[in-house]
Amino acid sequence: MSHKLPRRARLVLYGVLLVLLVPFVFPTWWMVTSSLKPASEIFAFPPSLLPGDPGFGAYERVFDLQPFAQQYWNSMYIAVVVTIGTLAVSSMAGYAFARIRFRGQNALFLVVLTGLLIPSEVTIVPLFQMFNDWGLTDTHWPLVLVPILGAPSVLATFIMRQFFITLPAELEEAARMDGLGRFALYWRIALPLARPALAAVGIFTFLHSWNLYLEPIVYLSTPEKFTLPQALTQFTDAYGGPMWDVQLAAASLTALPVLAVFVFAQRQFVEGLAHTGLK
């Protein structure tokens, strides 16, 4: 189906794709440009695609109204810790399930796999109670421990295992002859080869943590401990209505860094995902 198209068909195709593109690209454009408009211009009619008098007033208020820098740091460090932790836990488990033979392996793999079947929302009530008993509510521990060790990392383990299975056995045999132990085989042979899978798992783990919303609003109650998605919805006026200019400025600050990284590293993103293709 991918032979070269005639010129007319190509033009039609471009037209269709460009129209389809509007709802994918326009909201982000609208978010950024509106955040630069003064509040009075946000609802101007007809709407302006570019701010008439761009300014950063809304951005200043983002930091005045909430400890936004602190919340930004919270989201950032939690996502980084979760990503590194998940990569460590899932690559080790994935490696063991793929390349080491041990008693009860299949049964233990099934135990781990149940995490794939159970949406985290199902267990939120008992998990909240457990962390409450341990005195860990209103701390970041639940947002770090559960993703690294619990259900979210099971998918990562599964992807890593699928990847490690494809490595040729000769690689390890040769290294074994040189006297390398298991950990060295994992660390020096398998992990460097697994870079594409690690990149994909890392990217999606980071995004998952960055987007987490239900868990933070369940576990956290102090604004200084909030994460970004939770903080975004708190910019409301005295009547509970959203302060649009400030919300959009804060939303831009949340969305743009990740989007920028994505634009630079999009090959890694898209190919990594296609690669893990979950076969």
Place this chain on the structure above:
Amino acid sequence: MATLERARTKAADPRPRGDGSRRPFWTARRRDQLAGYLFIAPQLLGSVLFVLIPLVLVFWYSFHEWNVLAGSFHGVGADNYRALADDPKLPGVLRATAFFSVGLVVLNLSLALALAVLLNQKLRGSIVLRTLFFSPVVVSLVAWTIVWGFLLQKNGGINAGLDLIGVEGPNWLRGETSSMISVVVVQVFKNVGLNMVLFLAALQGVPRELYEAATVDGAGRWRQFLRITVPLISPTILLTSIITVVGSLQVFAQIAVLTQGGPGNSTTVLVYYLYQQAFEFHHFGYGATLSVLLFLIVLVLTVVQWQMRKKWVFHES
């Protein structure tokens, strides 16, 4: 355990062997096994502590009345399940959940497949287009939802656009049907890029010769799509549909930000209702009962889809 015990006694057996040497306990094989257990230990511990035990507890709690504020916790038998059957809101909640899931899956999969087929053509700039279609996936979810909430207001950008062509748009998030449709559409644009990429990867695995042969046989493009493309990528269609269905049951942030379950209860899906009961009204026992219901729905859907695999997934052989 018993085997291990026996093995240890044997290894510690002081009687000399034929060659006079003692076989060491830590053979390479044993060391390797131990490494295996150590490697999986964190994940296994996490699965037990944060998945299996909470799952058992959900069932246990669902047979209890539990008022967090009053600090009371006592068994009530099947009362919560009776309450579930009599809950006047539940039919509406399940209807909203089904509407959301069906709408999302149908729109998401067909749009993803259409985009993948279009972008799989030899086209200059297709990498850039692919990136743009994928970009909402990396925009943070609540930020994306907030912008759409802004656009979907009565005097927001969507209606301003409609006004330019002389159509007066509704108050999208305040109408019973339009609010649900809005939530579905916002979610489709957010994540359709993921399925699109999986479909693109699958399309690239379809051998070109099949199309060439079909063209020689005089099959048109649509026929080729139905007879060659769809069967050959059916495993990916199954996989994406499972992921999308299960994902659709988990929608929460979009509802919380866009509609808070309203107007009325028209967008109160199961997870949002579960959250309200447990964490807003502090009915933990009933929240757990709703969790059990959610678990059973996910379980049934996954099993059904897995069974369907035999029917409509094409196998090359």
